[in-house]
Amino acid sequence: MNRQAFCIRGGRLRLLPILLSVLAGGFALPAGAAAQTSPHGPIRFECLTCHTPESWTMRSNGSFKHEETGFPLLQQHANVRCASCHNGLKFKKTTSGCIACHTDVHKSEMGNNCLSCHSQQSWHIPDMLQRHQSTRFPLLGMHGMVACQECHANAGRKQYAGTPTNCYGCHAEAFAATSSPAHAAAGFSTDCSRCHQVTGMQWGGGFAHQSSRFPLTGAHTTLPCTQCHVNNNYQLHYTDCYACHAIDFATSANLNHVEGNFSHTCDQCHGTAVWKPATFSHSATSFQLTGAHRTATCTQCHVNGNYQLKYTDCYACHGAEFAKPTNPNHVAGSFSHTCNSCHTTTVWTPSTFSHMTTAFPLVGAHQAVACNQCHSSNVYKGLPHGSCWDCHSGTFNATLNPNHATGGFSHDCTICHSQSAWQPATFAHSSTKFPLTGAHIALACTQCHVNGNYTLSYQNCYQCHSSDYSAVANPSHVSQLFPKDCTGCHSTSVWTPNTMKHDVAYFRIYSGKHRGRWTQCSQCHTSLGSLGAYNCTTACHRSAHNNGQDCYSCHRNV
Numbered sequence: 001m002n003r004q005a006f007c008i009r010g011g012r013l014r015l016l017p018i019l020l021s022v023l024a025g026g027f028a029l030p031a032g033a034a035a036q037t038s039p040h041g042p043i044r045f046e047c048l049t050c051h052t053p054e055s056w057t058m059r060s061n062g063s064f065k066h067e068e069t070g071f072p073l074l075q076q077h078a079n080v081r082c083a084s085c086h087n088g089l090k091f092k093k094t095t096s097g098c099i100a101c102h103t104d105v106h107k108s109e110m111g112n113n114c115l116s117c118h119s120q121q122s123w124h125i126p127d128m129l130q131r132h133q134s135t136r137f138p139l140l141g142m143h144g145m146v147a148c149q150e151c152h153a154n155a156g157r158k159q160y161a162g163t164p165t166n167c168y169g170c171h172a173e174a175f176a177a178t179s180s181p182a183h184a185a186a187g188f189s190t191d192c193s194r195c196h197q198v199t200g201m202q203w204g205g206g207f208a209h210q211s212s213r214f215p216l217t218g219a220h221t222t223l224p225c226t227q228c229h230v231n232n233n234y235q236l237h238y239t240d241c242y243a244c245h246a247i248d249f250a251t252s253a254n255l256n257h258v259e260g261n262f263s264h265t266c267d268q269c270h271g272t273a274v275w276k277p278a279t280f281s282h283s284a285t286s287f288q289l290t291g292a293h294r295t296a297t298c299t300q301c302h303v304n305g306n307y308q309l310k311y312t313d314c315y316a317c318h319g320a321e322f323a324k325p326t327n328p329n330h331v332a333g334s335f336s337h338t339c340n341s342c343h344t345t346t347v348w349t350p351s352t353f354s355h356m357t358t359a360f361p362l363v364g365a366h367q368a369v370a371c372n373q374c375h376s377s378n379v380y381k382g383l384p385h386g387s388c389w390d391c392h393s394g395t396f397n398a399t400l401n402p403n404h405a406t407g408g409f410s411h412d413c414t415i416c417h418s419q420s421a422w423q424p425a426t427f428a429h430s431s432t433k434f435p436l437t438g439a440h441i442a443l444a445c446t447q448c449h450v451n452g453n454y455t456l457s458y459q460n461c462y463q464c465h466s467s468d469y470s471a472v473a474n475p476s477h478v479s480q481l482f483p484k485d486c487t488g489c490h491s492t493s494v495w496t497p498n499t500m501k502h503d504v505a506y507f508r509i510y511s512g513k514h515r516g517r518w519t520q521c522s523q524c525h526t527s528l529g530s531l532g533a534y535n536c537t538t539a540c541h542r543s544a545h546n547n548g549q550d551c552y553s554c555h556r557n558v
Helices: 017-025 033-037 075-079 126-133 139-143 166-176 219-220 242-251 291-295 317-323 365-369 389-398 438-442 464-473
Strands: none
Touching: none
């Protein structure tokens, strides 16, 4: 070996020139020499990659960057000697898996990734609780305070696989040992979480009865379990009250539940807060209690303990009251058994029958009339109600002024009478063919309707005023054959004086030279029965014309 060669024996530099040559630019070992003498094997590299001139063994101060290999040295790994991982200081194909350096005491039960539990800072597990949360069984409550081997029974032998994750797997002994209540004998579910919590294993943790078919309310919430679950029977299937309260049901005397054949659905009257007093809601039945019924005792209606009543009308209870009245007599009058037509639940008497619901509503004076005045002989059904005549025929026949019977009056009394008062009558003559005006309004009916004749069909004045017509002498209506339409000269306001205005309507015979020349109509009106015809020459004027009689046609200014 010449002086330019070097060898590494025991980690010490033998030749200073060779070291200086390395520091100057590195040194490549001759072929074959490195394979025999280098502890790193057949690797070509510069020593300064890992070593320094100050100390051959100061690895940490070298320039080699381990993170570039894909496995950075962190925490405790940074203090480990190279040879601990690189056996024989062989650096190629070194595995980065943990079990390559660390013995797998768990026999692959925990997997090959040691970092799931361990850290590079310390091989000892710093926070097992936190790491256990990533498993299928997170540690909650008191489980976080339990030592590993308490659940992992073979932990001393480094066995963790197959550990049960349900409660019973660890708590089977506690389940079997519990006597109050005895879990095993009662056939309790092995799902401990139904009653217990991970915060504590005491019974007071509480079974959630609300999740069952029988949620506990009221006084039930304070009862011990054994009061309902007798003989450790926790497989109850009933959900009604009677199963537990049969004795209370049978011993009740007021009201006797057994004789009354009461329903076993106790919550119709009783509540879970307190068994007594009972509060039965009658409004839930087909017969709701109102008025005085609310204060009546149950036995007043439910006689002899009969609580299976089917009827819903009043008569079933009030049959005696129905038979007692005489005014009106309910039985003789065949009154309906629907008592609420006249009576109310507030008070039985006085009754308040509403006649307005019938075919004959009562108004006016009819409202104060006693029932038997119309319903004589207790007849309340089938009475005619079409007209007043049905009740007032006697009054109709007894009336003489005017005489309704002989006058052939209509049986429709409302033409003259009202329901407010029978008298005075107020016949509206204006509804007839002869409306009354003027002095006619104040006349008595009999002055026109002589001998009770109220079926008059005439419409002119003469039929009533024929005597007045005949009695007139100046001018004589009869001899002059005056028309019988009196309205030409007379009015209904007054018969005399008449209202004939000759100067205005006709020939002005009472003015100018004609004033005071005659007093009789016939002096000019020579044609009987025709006041429209007159002759001037006959009465006063001699005609200068041979054929002239009507002087007024030419001589207007007279």
